[in-house]
Amino acid sequence: MVKSEVDTSKGRRIRWAWPAAAALVAVLLAIALASRGAPTLSLLDFTTKRCPCAPGTHTQSGIVEDCCCDYKTVDHLNEEVLDPLLQELVKTPFFRYFKVKLWCDCPFWPDDGMCILRDCSVCECPEHEFPEPLKRPSSLGLSSDDLVCREGKPEAAVDRTLDTKAFRGWIEIDNPWTNDDETDNGEMTYVNLQLNPERYTGYTGPSPRRIWDAIYTENCHKCDVKVNLRNGVSKSYSRYLYLDALALAGLYPAVSQIGLAGCIEVLIEMIELGRVGYGGWGEDPSREFCQEKKILYKLISGLHASISIHIAAGYLLDEATNLWGQNLTLLYDRVLRYPDRVSNLYFTFLFVLRAVTKAADYLEQAEYDTGNPEEDLKTQSLMRQLLYNPKIQAACPLPFDEAKLWKGQGGPELKQQIQRQFRNISLCKYALSCILSALMDCVGCEKCRLWGKLQVLGLGTALKILFSGDGQENLAERLQLQRNEVIALMNLLNRLSESVKFIHKVGPSISKTMGGPLSVPTNLRPLQRLWMRIFG
Numbered sequence: 001m002v003k004s005e006v007d008t009s010k011g012r013r014i015r016w017a018w019p020a021a022a023a024l025v026a027v028l029l030a031i032a033l034a035s036r037g038a039p040t041l042s043l044l045d046f047t048t049k050r051c052p053c054a055p056g057t058h059t060q061s062g063i064v065e066d067c068c069c070d071y072k073t074v075d076h077l078n079e080e081v082l083d084p085l086l087q088e089l090v091k092t093p094f095f096r097y098f099k100v101k102l103w104c105d106c107p108f109w110p111d112d113g114m115c116i117l118r119d120c121s122v123c124e125c126p127e128h129e130f131p132e133p134l135k136r137p138s139s140l141g142l143s144s145d146d147l148v149c150r151e152g153k154p155e156a157a158v159d160r161t162l163d164t165k166a167f168r169g170w171i172e173i174d175n176p177w178t179n180d181d182e183t184d185n186g187e188m189t190y191v192n193l194q195l196n197p198e199r200y201t202g203y204t205g206p207s208p209r210r211i212w213d214a215i216y217t218e219n220c221h222k223c224d225v226k227v228n229l230r231n232g233v234s235k236s237y238s239r240y241l242y243l244d245a246l247a248l249a250g251l252y253p254a255v256s257q258i259g260l261a262g263c264i265e266v267l268i269e270m271i272e273l274g275r276v277g278y279g280g281w282g283e284d285p286s287r288e289f290c291q292e293k294k295i296l297y298k299l300i301s302g303l304h305a306s307i308s309i310h311i312a313a314g315y316l317l318d319e320a321t322n323l324w325g326q327n328l329t330l331l332y333d334r335v336l337r338y339p340d341r342v343s344n345l346y347f348t349f350l351f352v353l354r355a356v357t358k359a360a361d362y363l364e365q366a367e368y369d370t371g372n373p374e375e376d377l378k379t380q381s382l383m384r385q386l387l388y389n390p391k392i393q394a395a396c397p398l399p400f401d402e403a404k405l406w407k408g409q410g411g412p413e414l415k416q417q418i419q420r421q422f423r424n425i426s427l428c429k430y431a432l433s434c435i436l437s438a439l440m441d442c443v444g445c446e447k448c449r450l451w452g453k454l455q456v457l458g459l460g461t462a463l464k465i466l467f468s469g470d471g472q473e474n475l476a477e478r479l480q481l482q483r484n485e486v487i488a489l490m491n492l493l494n495r496l497s498e499s500v501k502f503i504h505k506v507g508p509s510i511s512k513t514m515g516g517p518l519s520v521p522t523n524l525r526p527l528q529r530l531w532m533r534i535f536g
């Protein structure tokens, strides 16, 4: 009897609940459909309105979070314009060689990384296969057929005394944004990237885990700057030394890193403190700091997702038969089931694309000289097609709005605040590039280290372009990029473009088979799942 009463009351509750739930669902669906049906920013909107820099959601529809283009447009542009151009571009002699220091000491902990595959090792370029003008400006140049490295060949020493002469207008000085000394030719080697695809290498376990952990936990908060003045006075500052101000004051040559353990410690010998131009020592900007930190996190997460996607796209399925193919389970487990990682990949892609288009005038004027006029003309033409592409300009003219993102509430303090924030990100950029670059020396797998270094340099270059000043004005005159930075930037864009293309192609069907993104747990009731699908 009692039981029956309970059942009855339950039944009543259910009967009551359904009409209410149905009404609720109807309302929610109407709202959801209205918001989904609402036009995303059209091409025209971009030309007439300010970029919304959408707060976005972590679903792969609508506007990419903190960016100015929607997913659909990005996929479309990538497929139609970016991917075909980039695929061609990275094959050109100019973009397929990368100068890198492969044998490095880890400044943080002894290298315990073990690489289990032959694929871990990098094919370096024998001297005779490296484009002549990169060695001697007077040489005749090689046909594209000669520019082929053969995998498995022993590393050969290359003549490294060439870059400054071969690339007029390109500056070959030590890059303060990286941990490597680019002028140290004795340690640098040239690598043909085409022969060293980024794919599965078998580098797993505690070593890469520790590096990723370090990458995610390092941030600008930990950057202490120690300043030793000539007069013997030593001062410590917590990250608020404006390194950009020092750069402007021409003090970078006097800056030397004296240690990288956990933070950046910089020894600056200055004749007089007064030489530090505008800005000087800053006050605590921590209140404005989180947005920049968020951006840096998203960039790293996007890059990490891209690396995982390349591992999944080129996986050694059967070592015995050397069978390579796609590992879609890995793709799902590491990337697709986390919508934020996918969204961070799109964010990073748009961020780097914005840097490339922002530096269009500079990149167009740069010399792409490898001594093979035919190939070099092709490189230049591909760059132009990419930099001034009407489809990109119409559909996604401002992939990421670096100025808008840090905009405050307005008023007279606005400009000052933006300037301060630019300096923060500059310092962050320094920390990011420097620490990440140093961490790359701890990557135990050579091929992973190659691509890690290239992509970190590419990210650092994008940050440098976007935040070297506070506007577009005279960027081409102000900006100075090294050849290797441009190579890294465009190859990074290509890596990201390939990743976006791959998940756009296979993502939806895999998510369907594997059960959708993690944010919608499978143990939820249908209504709860519907709610989560609509509102995240």
Ligand SMILES: Cc1cc2nc3c(=O)[nH]c(=O)nc-3n(C[C@H](O)[C@H](O)[C@H](O)COP(=O)(O)OP(=O)(O)OC[C@H]3O[C@@H](n4cnc5c(N)ncnc54)[C@H](O)[C@@H]3O)c2cc1C
Residues within 6 Å of the ligand: 198, 199, 200, 201, 202, 203, 204, 205, 208, 209, 211, 212, 300, 301, 302, 304, 305, 306, 307, 308, 311, 334, 341, 440, 443, 447, 448, 449, 451, 452
């Ligand atoms: C610089 C670098 C380059 C590498 N290149 C290669 C390569 O070319 N080929 C190769 O086979 N291996 C490469 N590896 C190793 C590879 O990235 C993985 O570390 C390895 O495959 C082990 O994967 P895992 O499943 O332990 O997760 P990992 O990818 O190592 O991830 C570690 C942890 O980070 C978090 N995480 C993972 N992805 C994201 C994301 N997108 N955003 C936020 N958090 C995330 C998760 O908590 C995860 O458990 C590289 C490693 C490094 C550090």
